[in-house]
Amino acid sequence: xxxxxxxxxxGDQRFEAEALPYMDDVYRFxxxxxxxxxxxxxxVQETFLRAYRSWHTFQPGSDARRWLFTxxxxxxxxxxxxxxxxxxxxxxxxxxxxxxAVHSQMVRDGSDQILSRIDLGPALRRALDELDEPFKSAxxxxxxxxxxxxxxxxxxxxxxxxxxxxLFRGRRMLQDKLITYARDAGFSTAQRGQRxxxx
Amino acid sequence: MTDCNRDIDCRTAVQKxxxxxxxxxxxxxxxxxxxxxxxxxxxLPHHDYARVFLAALSAARExxxxxxxxxxxxxxxxxxxxxxxA
Numbered sequence: 001x002x003x004x005x006x007x008x009x010x011g012d013q014r015f016e017a018e019a020l021p022y023m024d025d026v027y028r029f030x031x032x033x034x035x036x037x038x039x040x041x042x043x044v045q046e047t048f049l050r051a052y053r054s055w056h057t058f059q060p061g062s063d064a065r066r067w068l069f070t071x072x073x074x075x076x077x078x079x080x081x082x083x084x085x086x087x088x089x090x091x092x093x094x095x096x097x098x099x100x101a102v103h104s105q106m107v108r109d110g111s112d113q114i115l116s117r118i119d120l121g122p123a124l125r126r127a128l129d130e131l132d133e134p135f136k137s138a139x140x141x142x143x144x145x146x147x148x149x150x151x152x153x154x155x156x157x158x159x160x161x162x163x164x165x166x167l168f169r170g171r172r173m174l175q176d177k178l179i180t181y182a183r184d185a186g187f188s189t190a191q192r193g194q195r196x197x198x199x
Numbered sequence: 200m201t202d203c204n205r206d207i208d209c210r211t212a213v214q215k216x217x218x219x220x221x222x223x224x225x226x227x228x229x230x231x232x233x234x235x236x237x238x239x240x241x242x243l244p245h246h247d248y249a250r251v252f253l254a255a256l257s258a259a260r261e262x263x264x265x266x267x268x269x270x271x272x273x274x275x276x277x278x279x280x281x282x283x284x285a
Contacts, residue, residue: 009284016285023274027266041270048274052281093214100213100245107244120255128259142221143253144260149223168217175252 015055018064023048025145026068032140033076035129046075066147070155073137092164099172106179118182127177135170142167207231212242220249 023044030043050071051058058067106112131139134156141152142163152167153160207215212235218224219232236246266274275283 012283012285015283023266023271024264027270028260028264031264037267041267041273044266044270045274045277049277049281052278052283092217096214096217097210100216100249103245103248112248121259124255124259139256143256146257149221164218171217171252171256174256 011055014060015052019048019051019055019058019068022065022068025065026072029069029072029140029145030076032128032144033073033137034079039079043072043075043079046079047072050075063151066151066155069141069145069147070157073155077133092161092168095165095168095172099168099175102172102175118178120178123178123181124174126181127174130177131170131173135166135173138163138166139170139174143171207235209235209239209242212236212239213245216242216245216249220246220253 026047027040027044030040030047031037034040034043047068051068054071058064103112128136128139137156138152141147141155142149147155149160149163149167152163156163158166212232215224215228215232219229222229224232236243
């Protein structure tokens with residue numbers, strides 16, 4: 001094997017067999033990141049071009065989908081030329097406590113049943129669309145693409161502890177958005193036991 | 200081993216609840232949290248709430264989204280221009 005083996009027919013055939021089948025996965029991930037089909041198209045094209053050019057660096061037998069997600073994420077960040085730097089403490093345990101403190105407060109004020117009264121699917125998709133980076137990528141990878149914490153840490157290039165804190169904070173932010181949507185939709189704590197907003 | 204007798208408090212259980220639901224703890228730690236949840240009426244509602252939330256989140260995936268045919272053609276055109284020849 002040479003450094004240019006990715007340009008050989010054998011390398012191309014491996015690329016076709018191992019990388020190209022993940023185009024739908026890459027497109028879905030890109031669409032979730034960009035929230036725009038046209039932008040997602042650009043990210044997918046750039047992702048596969050970069051993947052092809054660096055195919056010689058891909059380790060045979062490793063997870064091609066994970067490798068492509070890493071490139072997708074990098075292409076997306078490059079296209080946006082931004083990655084918000086967290087200046088506050090990234091602590092997964094504290095984020096977990098904070099997340100469930102929200103639920104405790106909901107139970108205390110009687111709003112814990114709100115989420116059972118709204119259609120969670122559309123509400124969550126809307127909340128995901130509005131979720132900011134870097135939390136969004138952690139949630140997308142772990143909760144929607146079924147990646148482990150370790151896989152997500154490799155894709156995002158961050159320690160597992162940072163994946164935890166971003167993931168847990170992202171989940172808490174989604175919960176906050178759901179509560180806001182439910183209240184905006186007319187559900188209130190006074191409607192405990194009813195099935196929907198007053199008609 | 201004495202792990203089977205080890206108890207964790209509510210704070211620890213809640214700190215590890217997301218990890219537990221994500222199946223990201225060691226087997227011993229998974230057992231610790233599971234045993235706590237079986238006995239604790241305060242933490243179990245958090246678990247049930249979080250489980251419903253995660254199930255809804257997983258279902259929100261863009262499951263039907265497929266790369267459009269036009270995009271597939273563009274990707275292949277780009278690759279061929281870069282020398283791809285499978």
